[in-house]
Amino acid sequence: MKMGSKLNNTAMVVSIWIWIWIHLQNGWGYSSAVSAASTTMHTNNWAVLVCTSRFWFNYRHMANTLSLYRTVKRLGIPDERIILMLADDMACNPRNKYPAQVFNNENHRPNLYGDNVEVDYRGYEVTVENFLRVLTGRHENAVPRSKRLLSDEGSHILLYMTGHGGDEFLKFQDSEELQSHDLADAVKQMKEKHRFKELLIMVDTCQAATLFSQLHSPGVLAIGSSKKGENSYSHHLDSDIGVSVVDRFTYYTLAFFERLNIYDNTSLSSLFDSYNPKLLMSTADYRADLYQRPLQEVPVTDFFGSVMETIHTDSAYRAFSSRDFSNEDVGGVPLDHPTGTGMENPRKLTGGKGNEFDSFDKTVQGETCTTAQEQQSFFSEAYVRGCPFDHIWNAKISTVDSVVNYGLMMMLPLLAVATKLY
Numbered sequence: 001m002k003m004g005s006k007l008n009n010t011a012m013v014v015s016i017w018i019w020i021w022i023h024l025q026n027g028w029g030y031s032s033a034v035s036a037a038s039t040t041m042h043t044n045n046w047a048v049l050v051c052t053s054r055f056w057f058n059y060r061h062m063a064n065t066l067s068l069y070r071t072v073k074r075l076g077i078p079d080e081r082i083i084l085m086l087a088d089d090m091a092c093n094p095r096n097k098y099p100a101q102v103f104n105n106e107n108h109r110p111n112l113y114g115d116n117v118e119v120d121y122r123g124y125e126v127t128v129e130n131f132l133r134v135l136t137g138r139h140e141n142a143v144p145r146s147k148r149l150l151s152d153e154g155s156h157i158l159l160y161m162t163g164h165g166g167d168e169f170l171k172f173q174d175s176e177e178l179q180s181h182d183l184a185d186a187v188k189q190m191k192e193k194h195r196f197k198e199l200l201i202m203v204d205t206c207q208a209a210t211l212f213s214q215l216h217s218p219g220v221l222a223i224g225s226s227k228k229g230e231n232s233y234s235h236h237l238d239s240d241i242g243v244s245v246v247d248r249f250t251y252y253t254l255a256f257f258e259r260l261n262i263y264d265n266t267s268l269s270s271l272f273d274s275y276n277p278k279l280l281m282s283t284a285d286y287r288a289d290l291y292q293r294p295l296q297e298v299p300v301t302d303f304f305g306s307v308m309e310t311i312h313t314d315s316a317y318r319a320f321s322s323r324d325f326s327n328e329d330v331g332g333v334p335l336d337h338p339t340g341t342g343m344e345n346p347r348k349l350t351g352g353k354g355n356e357f358d359s360f361d362k363t364v365q366g367e368t369c370t371t372a373q374e375q376q377s378f379f380s381e382a383y384v385r386g387c388p389f390d391h392i393w394n395a396k397i398s399t400v401d402s403v404v405n406y407g408l409m410m411m412l413p414l415l416a417v418a419t420k421l422y
Helices: 002-039 056-074 128-136 180-192 208-212 248-257 268-273 372-385 388-397 400-421
Strands: 044-051 082-086 155-162 169-172 176-179 198-204 220-224 234-238 243-247 285-287
Touching (some): 044 128, 056 082, 056 155, 082 128, 176 180, 180 198, 234 248, 248 268
Parallel strands (some): 044 155, 198 220
16 A cells, blocks of 8 residues: 555656646746747738739729838838739729729829839739738749848838628628638737738728737737727719729828828827727727837838848947058948958967967957956956857856756656655
8 A cells, every 4th residue: 555655746746847847838938939029029020911802893902002012112111022912903903093093082193093103912922822822931932032021020011901801701802701710720820930020901992900810919009990880981982084093091091191200209009099080980890909109109111111120249349440451442341341240350269289378369359458457458358248158158048948957857766765765
């Protein structure tokens, strides 16, 4: 009986330790993921603009998308970071009284389909499959870079979609549907593959808010033009063209942005609060439970504008001295010269006899430490700016879960010995 009792106690203790290990693993894994996402720098912005409707009577959906395209370009996002998907070409439709032109107002200004429009996917290329491939990056080898969303973990992405929708679906080409769980799964893959830092989803369809009801990935913010059971309406009819030329939600979004420029710090909270249900004839609804930052502190240009790409360096920028260019003309060095990074002369530790650092060679801007005072000064500077050994220490500390694993593995023999003694 005593032997059976000991075995039961041992099994119970081991089970408890395994349970603790699993939960510590999950907890530290989640916290490390959140910590990594929060510390990643915002380095670039992308926009994916999608019109899913065909046929002439859906003219307004193409105008919606081209209007947003014009807005984000004006605020600084370049064409190489915009994926534009248009399911039909209203500009070349035989019913269009103004060939090669698309307008969103009765004044017929500006022409949204001007000389600088770069359409990445058009016509029958706009499918649910291609849309999901753009988001997840799962392209065939033949797809050119211009049709790919080449974002990274420092990217903010604006995803705008317009067309006909319903309860948790969006129609593509009147022949297939994008379901809410399809979108949620694609966003989850994007997050796991570090394809964005933050994602803003904007949907202008009927019952638009239902499309993002199944999202669960952190860093995602979503807004729709209408709640479940509500329709989204067009703003006005152009009697000259013969159809409605813009939807209400997009119209008032454009009106908000027309007052802004690339340097404006107006917040996303101001944009969301600007939607008046009486003017929209529907209730714009947004979801912010997955988004970490307060909306009052997020400029709209974080998604609708440009951002300078920032390259992090280990050391601070230091001015060049004349000794750096003994055989070069300082005035002739271009701004993009590699010496501008400050990393062309790395600091070096040179080992001497007996594996000891008898001599210390520091090369910074062509200078070499020869005296003990200079070496001591350099070590003080290295402490302030970041000691080289800090990288090794930080790398070890970052893998806390490995330390936990080793500790728990070491506990098992001790438990066995203690149980035997008992």
